[in-house]
Amino acid sequence: MNWYAIAAIYKFEMARTFRTLAQSVASPVLSTILYFVVFGSAIGSRIDDIEGVQYGAFIVPGLIMLTLLTQSVSNASFGIYFPKFIGTIYELLSAPISFIDIVVGFVGAAATKAVMIALIILATSTFFVDLQIAHPVWMFAFLFLTAITFSLFGFIIGIWAKNFEQLQLIPLLVITPLVFLGGSFYSISMLPPAWQTVSLFNPVLYLVSGFRWSFFEVADVSVGISLAMVCVFLALCLTAIWWIFKTGYRIKN
Amino acid sequence: MTAIVSVKNLTKIYEGGFTALNDVSLDIEQGEILALLGPNGAGKTTLISAICGLVSPTSGTITVGGHDIISEFRAARSLIGLVPQEITIEPFETVINTTKLSRGLFGMKRDDAHIEETLRALSLWDKRKSRNVELSGGMKRRVLIAKALSHEPRVLFLDEPTAGVDVELRRDMWNLVRRLRDDGVTIILTTHYIEEAEEIADRVGVINKGEILLVEDKTSLMSKLGKKQLTIDLQQPVEAIPQSLSSYPLTLGPEGKSLIYGYDTSAERTGITKLLNDLAAAGMTMSDMSTSQSSLEDIFVDLVKEDAP
Structure with a gap:
């Protein structure tokens, strides 16, 4: 490992975050506040408690996951796509660093930024609802694992994308629907049985469910399965990264 | 002299089947300035990219400082600095x-301290807090050089460093290259400009269609350049060179209308005066005369032309 290089990439990427602070942090926070106003207060006040949890509080883990996933994917995909797009990737490829160093630097920075925003949203949400975290250690574990996994996923998208359109495609067409249908704003027990079965194929369901359990000890699926699914997805992403590394897919002639 | 970069039997065939480099072997000696000349698409950039790890060789080996660039x-x-063309x-x-x-x-x-020194050497220190996007084209190119020098490379690749650069910056770059060489840095630069190679290179390599046609000391190339030709146009065409002039290395021009005399400008005597006297003695009348000198450019053009199918 070339630690100076990893640190250099990490710092450079974090500098981008702080350079675009308003865009990076303010906009997800603002949109979360809007979700709270609409779903939590306006609509939520007419919805009953779910498994003993007030609806406004119930959606907090879902909202955090929604932002965490989209932020992880977009940070990491943009982070690696941009050097490809403007051509500065030549330096990464000619530097005495391995692909692993590059991945650690970019994914580390993308995940850090996503977790930072997630925590800001968590802090913001305490202004709207009364929140208790039953298992803070597990909450952080889910937070970090999800951020890392989806940053890896974003990194893969960034490598794969040939243009800005493709870069937006997966987050828009895949991530967003999966998150909305993954029980961010409801418990799947509220769905008809057939749709409950369909939901079980949605990987995001396991993330949201596990994460929500760490707050309220209320879950759609058992926390063990949630954790296992996160790890499976992490393993899949690592395999894809390894394959890209072996073949030089879309980065090297 | 030991080779700091050694390229052996390097071939690069791109996915589409285009052969960018065909069995190229090249040793670059420590501390030299090597200029790679070649037309667009000759394979200069591919060669540099292969050495720097941007392009995977199809076959062949490359070592830098004795280290294989793959294993x-x-x-x-860590020995290499690269200043890309774009x-x-x-x-x-x-x-x-x-x-x-x-x-x-x-x-x-x-x-x-090193960063400051590098930026000062490139007159970028005052601009250090500017965003790159705000810089002029020449300044951006300096930043690329600063980036390459920031990590103290022993081998520096400059891919067309002076393309589209004004005269002043070109001079600055040449001076910088010489300073680096004095510090023991090996420099490989590609260029379209023959005069650039003439100005700063120790050796010149000519590459075309993925093959290295020639790598030679600039001085020995220059001695080839020292050859001049004197063309003497005759008033009356002749069928053969007169016997009395047979001691001169003369060739007959087209239709016997001229005589061509090759001589070496660096020689003590060029023999021109004597030749002209002997010409007059042989009863030949001149209508005109001209001299021409083959330049590196001519050699280059000839090489590249010969290489054409």
């Missing part, structure tokens, strides 16, 4: 941070 890529690459630079970051990133990427400890 010992960390050791090999201006590719993070637009929104500042000059100084972009330069620091490069140093870190090459695994070197933070050294603000």
